[in-house]
Each structure stands twice: as C-alpha cells, then as structure tokens.
Amino acid sequence: xxxxxFKPKSRVFIGYLVLPVLWYVFVVVMPLILAFNYxxxxxxxxxxxxxVGLSNYAELIKxxxxxxxxxxxxxxxxxxxxxxxxxxxxxxxxxTTRVLKFKEFHRTxxxxxxxxxxVVIGFIxxxxxxxxxxxxxxxxxxxxxxxxxxxxxDDPKIVIYSxxxxxxxxxxxxxxxxxxxxxxSIPKEIFEAAEIDGADGFKRTIYIILPLLADTLKVSxxxxxxxxxxxxxxxxxxxxxxxxxSSMVMAQYAYNNSFIMFKLGxxxxxxxxxxxxxxxxxxxxxxxxxxxxx
Amino acid sequence: xxxxxxxxxxGALIINAFVMLLxxxxxxxxxxxxxxxxxxxxxxxxxxxxxxxHPTFENYINAIKxxxxxxxxxxxxxxxxxxxxxxxxxxxxxxxxxxRYRFTxxxxxxxxxxxxxxIPIHALLVPMFVEFKVLGLLDKRITLILPYVGLGLPMAIxxxxxxxxxxxxxxxxxxxxDGATLTTTLFRIILPICKPIISTVVILSSLSSWNEFSFxxxxxxxxxxxxxxxxxxxxxxxxTVKYTQLMAAITIAILPVIVVYLxxxxxxxxxxVAGAVKG
Numbered sequence: 001x002x003x004x005x006f007k008p009k010s011r012v013f014i015g016y017l018v019l020p021v022l023w024y025v026f027v028v029v030m031p032l033i034l035a036f037n038y039x040x041x042x043x044x045x046x047x048x049x050x051x052v053g054l055s056n057y058a059e060l061i062k063x064x065x066x067x068x069x070x071x072x073x074x075x076x077x078x079x080x081x082x083x084x085x086x087x088x089x090x091x092x093x094x095x096t097t098r099v100l101k102f103k104e105f106h107r108t109x110x111x112x113x114x115x116x117x118x119v120v121i122g123f124i125x126x127x128x129x130x131x132x133x134x135x136x137x138x139x140x141x142x143x144x145x146x147x148x149x150x151x152x153x154d155d156p157k158i159v160i161y162s163x164x165x166x167x168x169x170x171x172x173x174x175x176x177x178x179x180x181x182x183x184x185s186i187p188k189e190i191f192e193a194a195e196i197d198g199a200d201g202f203k204r205t206i207y208i209i210l211p212l213l214a215d216t217l218k219v220s221x222x223x224x225x226x227x228x229x230x231x232x233x234x235x236x237x238x239x240x241x242x243x244x245x246s247s248m249v250m251a252q253y254a255y256n257n258s259f260i261m262f263k264l265g266x267x268x269x270x271x272x273x274x275x276x277x278x279x280x281x282x283x284x285x286x287x288x289x290x291x292x293x294x
Numbered sequence: 295x296x297x298x299x300x301x302x303x304x305g306a307l308i309i310n311a312f313v314m315l316l317x318x319x320x321x322x323x324x325x326x327x328x329x330x331x332x333x334x335x336x337x338x339x340x341x342x343x344x345x346x347x348h349p350t351f352e353n354y355i356n357a358i359k360x361x362x363x364x365x366x367x368x369x370x371x372x373x374x375x376x377x378x379x380x381x382x383x384x385x386x387x388x389x390x391x392x393x394r395y396r397f398t399x400x401x402x403x404x405x406x407x408x409x410x411x412x413i414p415i416h417a418l419l420v421p422m423f424v425e426f427k428v429l430g431l432l433d434k435r436i437t438l439i440l441p442y443v444g445l446g447l448p449m450a451i452x453x454x455x456x457x458x459x460x461x462x463x464x465x466x467x468x469x470x471x472d473g474a475t476l477t478t479t480l481f482r483i484i485l486p487i488c489k490p491i492i493s494t495v496v497i498l499s500s501l502s503s504w505n506e507f508s509f510x511x512x513x514x515x516x517x518x519x520x521x522x523x524x525x526x527x528x529x530x531x532x533x534t535v536k537y538t539q540l541m542a543a544i545t546i547a548i549l550p551v552i553v554v555y556l557x558x559x560x561x562x563x564x565x566x567v568a569g570a571v572k573g
Contacts (some may be wrong), residue, residue, distance in 0.1 A: 008476050010397070010398075012476060013391065013395070013397055016387050016391065017388060017403070019387075020387065020447065022442055023440075023443060023447075024404075024410070024447055026440070026444070027418075027422065027440050027443075027444030028410050028413065028418065028444050029406065030421075031418040031421035031425055032413065032421070034421035035418070036419040038420065038421060044330065045498075047492075049478050074346070087316070092311060092314065096310060097478075099306040099309055099312055099482055100309060100313060101311060106313055106314075106317045106473075107563075108317075109317045109318075109320055109321050110317055111559070112320060112321055112552070112555060113320055114566065115555050115562060115566075116505070117504070117505030117547070117548075117551075118549055119505075119523040119526060119527065120523070120526070120544055122545045124323050125323070125525060127540075128323055130327075130537075133338070133339070134342075135326055137325075138342055145388070160301055169319075173320065174566070174570070178567055181564075181567060184356075195330040201340035206485045218297050223571075229414060229415040232416060233523075234529075235506065237527065238373050250416075251414075251416040254416055254420070255416075255419070259423075271416060271418075271419065271421075272415055275409050275413065278414050279412065282412075
C-alpha cells in the first residue's frame, strides 16, 4: 500500500488527525457511550440522578406505547417500500422504453422533492391536507368526489396512512434515480434482443428488468428501512405523533419523553432501544434477502 | 396492422399521460405553495387554487418583519457554510491518511468513523443535549456546527478515501523527489485532483446541514440563533397562522435549494445517490 511512498513521522500523523478524531469522538462516540450510561438512571435533568440499573429497560420492554410507535415505524416502512420502490420501479422500466417522451424532464422534476427538507415537506402537506384551505379537498370537490373528503390528519384510523403519503411522495425520485443508474449499466443489446424475441411490456419488465435490478432493489430496500427507522421531522411537523398516539413513531416518542416530559434517563433508554431495533432489523432483512451490498 | 398501430399509439399516449401526471404531482405542491405566497390572505381564501391576480410581496415583507425569517436565513447560511468547509477539510485529510498509510490504530479509527453511518441520529440527541448542557455549549453560534461536522464526517471520509485510493502513487513519489513536504503534496497536488469528489461532498453536506432539524430543535433555544427549519415551526406556534405568510416563509427556506438544484441538477442527483448507495 505505502510501498515506495514517503512515510511521515508519527507526530505528523497525530498533528493532522487529532482534530477530526477528537471532534468526532466528542459528538458521536461520547454521546453514544453516555446514552448507555444515562439509560441506567432515573433522571429528569436536574442534579438528582438515581441509579436504577436495568429497570428502565425492563420498563421499555413492557411499554406498550413504545411498541405501538415501533409498529408505526414498521407500517410506514412497509408502505414506503411498496410505494417508493414500487412506483420508482415502474417508472424506471418505462424509462427504458422508446415510447416515453421527456425522460430528462421527468427525472429532474420527480427528484426535486428529495432535496427539500423534511420539515418543509411536512408543512407543505399539512397545508395540502388542511380542511378549509387544503388543495387536496379542493381537488376532490372539483372532480366530484366530495364523499372522500376526510379530516386527513385528525382521524386516528387513517392518520398513519396520511403521514406516509408525503414520505413516499418525497423519495420516489431518489429510488428512481438509483434504479435508472443501475439500468444504464446494462447493455442496450439486451433490451433490443428481448424486443426482437417478442418480449414487450409486462413480460419484458418481469423477465428481464426485474432480475437485472435484483441487487439494486435489495440495496434500495435496505436504504428504505434504515431511513424510515429514524423518521421524525415529517411526523413532528404534521401531527407530533397524534391524534393521541396514533401516528407516534420511535424518534418522536424518545423526543417527547426526553424533552417534553424531561425523563432524560428513560429517553436515553428509548434511544438505545431505537439503536438496537434499527440495527437488528437492518441485519435481519439483509440476511433474509441474502443481499450483498452494492 | 393499422389497428395494431392505433392500439400501440393509444398505449403510448396512456403511458406518457400517466408519467406526466406523476411528474406534475411531484412539483404541483411546491408550485402551489410558491404562487399562493404571492396572494393576499383574502384573495387566497376566496379561491385557494387560482393564480394570483395581483401578485404581491406583502407576505414576504411580513415574514421578514414579524417572523424574522432573514435572521434564520443568515443562521442557516452561516452554519451550513462553516460546517461544509470543515467537513471537506477534515474528510480530505482523514480520507487521505486512510487511503495511503497503514499506521497504528488505523483500523480502529477507520471502523469508528464508518460505524457512524449506521447510528440513528436520534440515539445521540439526548446524550448530546446533556453533554452540551454540562459544558455550556448549548445555544451558541458554534453549537450546531459541532454535530453537523461530526455527523457529516463518516460519509465524506468514506467517499474521499475511495476516491484517493485510485490516484496513482507516482504523483506523490514525484513530488517527494522534487522535495515537496507532505503538506505541500497534500494541499497543492492531491487536493486539486480531488475536485470531483469534493463537489459531491459539498453537495451532500450542504443539503444535510441546510435541511437539518432535530439537533437544531433541541440544542438551540434563542430566536437569534435558530435555523430556518426550526424558525418555521416557531412560525406556526407563535403567530396566529396566516397561511399565505407561512407559505412565503417556507418559500424563503426552499428557494435557495431549488435554485441550486435547477442549476446543478445532474451533479446534485449524482452526489446524493453516490452518498447513499456507497454508504
């Protein structure tokens, strides 16, 4: 590796690396260690810190609200896998056909929401869902579907779906671009040969594009899972986890416990719980799909 | 033959209409937001979908006067610029050493940095808040720069390391023979070669700093230091919601990103995808 390369003295190494390493340890490694530490205390942020051992964890395991929020994370993730990757896949397949026009335009426009902040997306959709001034109800009324008008973010039965729509909507373009990048590395001859053999439309998609994209689809699913385990900003802005706890997700639950109820000890326990569950799910799904990275 | 052609024409039309509808639905909410922000509250209430008859910047003036959007804007800009410069500098240096040298502790440091990509940021929120509180680092001008740089490093280092690995060693050897010091080689010779990957890192880290919300929400309390995303949430809680004014405020927050995206869209797309897929 460094064969023939000038090797500097160790103080040069230290000189260059000390600042970035300390910085990183200070804001990532230390808090991680502290999280485990605080999770063993009953602590509301004041000087009184009572060591309680693993009892916070025992509480977490019995905490139905936490598991409800975990379930909501799972629901959102599944909806996003189907919605984002599904729609992106159909679009990517259409992008390989000659029939589709304005491909560049579509790609640019569909990707645009990806670069916006989650908070802004949350606000825009809160406005769209609004009862009086929401454009969504306006459209439903305009096309004569008034019966479908609902209190989108206020009905506990549907709110989890309502909050998933903006999430799906925002990231379709992201998966579209990933899938397109991998389709572009496939020789055009394959598609041409398939066309000559009479494979078109549906057949072509199922027998040619799907297997060719299998690895990329696996990576996309992993990204989708990792992303949705930490979903917070959208939910915070749109519902704050409500009404009641019907759209509560893990990160929002940790936030509420730590910064609204000031249970910093238990909040840390929840954070560790999120860490463990997210890693477990990512590893599990990787195993299930037998997927290799990239 | 002709029937078949007509059918495939219809099919093509349906496909194009379907994708066009999808495309329009990805930007319609944003377009609606922007043009509605140019209406008065009354005009908006009258017909929420219509284009503004007499476009006015009144909402923008109010957003700046009453909601201090310009302060949030400046804070976001400052935090983003400083964070991005530091991320580029640190990740370049660390990435270079990882790519070129095997030294004691290299593998430990390498694993430590890369593991950062797997950590859900919300696991860090509470302990970082406490750490900062104890050390008196809450609510300062540099407060947000600390986590943004730290959290941006893993991905940036990874991208840099990958890129530098492929630069031929002969370049540094030649420089060494010519008597260049490590610092000269690093910043005069290697850094310019890394331009493409630096622009990717700049895009990734500026978007994530500009758009970041959770840390800004928890670590900053004073209005004078809030960033745009948090400033917006302020907006809805503090003032009776004037929708068109809120829309103007949101537009102020997203316009720079949209403009940059429209100018550099290929580069932005590449950068984001490289960051995600390689990570």
